[in-house]
Amino acid sequence: MNFLRRRSLILGGGAALVGSQINFHGFSRAKTTEPLIAVISAYPPEAEALSKIFLGNRPPVAAVTLNGTVFKQVLFEGRNLLVFSGGMGMVNAAMNTQLAICKFPISHILFAGVAGGINPNYNIGDVVIPERWYHHSEAVYANEISPGKYLLPEYYKQKAENYNFIFPDYVTVIREGMKEAIDKECFAADPQLLNYARAAIKRVPALKACNVNDKQAKNRTCEIYVGGNGISGPVFLDNRGYREWVFRIWQAECVDMESTAIAQVCWTNQKPFLIVRSLSDLAGGQDGANPIDQTEKQVAESAAIVLREIIRALPLS
Numbered sequence: 001m002n003f004l005r006r007r008s009l010i011l012g013g014g015a016a017l018v019g020s021q022i023n024f025h026g027f028s029r030a031k032t033t034e035p036l037i038a039v040i041s042a043y044p045p046e047a048e049a050l051s052k053i054f055l056g057n058r059p060p061v062a063a064v065t066l067n068g069t070v071f072k073q074v075l076f077e078g079r080n081l082l083v084f085s086g087g088m089g090m091v092n093a094a095m096n097t098q099l100a101i102c103k104f105p106i107s108h109i110l111f112a113g114v115a116g117g118i119n120p121n122y123n124i125g126d127v128v129i130p131e132r133w134y135h136h137s138e139a140v141y142a143n144e145i146s147p148g149k150y151l152l153p154e155y156y157k158q159k160a161e162n163y164n165f166i167f168p169d170y171v172t173v174i175r176e177g178m179k180e181a182i183d184k185e186c187f188a189a190d191p192q193l194l195n196y197a198r199a200a201i202k203r204v205p206a207l208k209a210c211n212v213n214d215k216q217a218k219n220r221t222c223e224i225y226v227g228g229n230g231i232s233g234p235v236f237l238d239n240r241g242y243r244e245w246v247f248r249i250w251q252a253e254c255v256d257m258e259s260t261a262i263a264q265v266c267w268t269n270q271k272p273f274l275i276v277r278s279l280s281d282l283a284g285g286q287d288g289a290n291p292i293d294q295t296e297k298q299v300a301e302s303a304a305i306v307l308r309e310i311i312r313a314l315p316l317s
Contacts, residue, residue: 035107036073036082037311038100042093042258045296046113047085049304054083066103069096078316082106086258090234093258097265108193109266109273112307114292114299115230115254116237116283118247124291125209125222125299127278127306128253129197130230132186133263136246136255137233140167159185163245175268186229187263190272193310197274198226200306200313207302210295222278224306228253230277232260239284255283274310278303 039054041047060072060083074081082104086096100106117124142150142165150165152158160168174181207222231252237243246252259275266273278299280292 034080035105036080038106038109039081039083040111041085042113043088045300049300053304053308089257090261094261094265097262101269109271111275112303114280114296115256115277116281117279118252118255124279127224129226129276131227132188132229133260134186134231134250135171135260136231138169138171160249187267189274193274196313197310200309204306204309231255237283238290243283243285276303276307
């Protein structure tokens with residue numbers, strides 16, 4: 001049985017029902033009843049990299065615009081993809097991922113883009129594929145009542161070390177089959193997709209290191225890591241102290257502004273997901289100004305190349 005069809009049946013067949021209802025201009029029913037692998041980016045450098053890798057000079061099979069977002073059906077080496085930019089930030093990412101799930105027969109959700117590096121052992125240009133995703137901005141911001149002492153609301157039970165007045169918390173979630181919401185600490189990437197990623201990275205061509213703020217870059221190729229933790233929040237993190245704190249609390253490999261929102265939507269909808277992030281900066285750990293404006297194009301393409309090899313690793317039958 002086709003891998004994608006098998007997974008869609010395991011998930012309950014709901015995707016096929018949604019797909020049968022689609023009849024947008026340029027996106028016919030015949031083209032949307034087969035499962036689609038969602039391939040998502042957040043902002044232009046990432047979207048351009050995905051387009052270069054998965055489309056090149058070819059037009060998409062079909063395209064439709066919903067709420068201002070362009071969804072493109074792309075046939076790539078026998079796989080049906082739905083390529084779109086979810087937008088920058090947690091709200092945009094969640095909103096457009098949910099929109100795609102509601103409107104198209106999505107079987108899997110994949111993302112490729114840039115991130116800030118948190119793990120001090122990593123360099124700009126390295127690629128990380130985390131196993132778990134956490135919210136770092138779900139928190140209580142508490143009043144300080146004396147030096148280092150804070151007044152917390154009664155409902156809150158401290159989960160981990162605070163950063164000054166910021167006390168991290170879990171997110172409350174619910175999905176089909178649950179009678180009540182639960183507090184959830186993190187959202188796990190799909191184990192099978194992680195296994196495909198581990199196999200696929202062996203076939204990734206050497207990724208050239210960025211030479212911004214890295215005197216050894218010309219003698220180094222980028223590393224690819226599968227596993228560990230990622231964190232997301234609605235801020236561009238460029239602060240050394242906060243970076244050190246989130247590494248202590250979550251042992252985070254990277255930080256971005258979308259991934260955990262996408263992961264939460266996937267958990268709610270019971271969709272397998274995997275997120276690939278290439279490090280554009282060190283989230284405040286660098287000397288001098290943040291280099292993302294100089295690195296984003298190159299590292300976004302590195303993430304797209306890694307995702308290409310993962311998609312190639314997915315069996316057709």
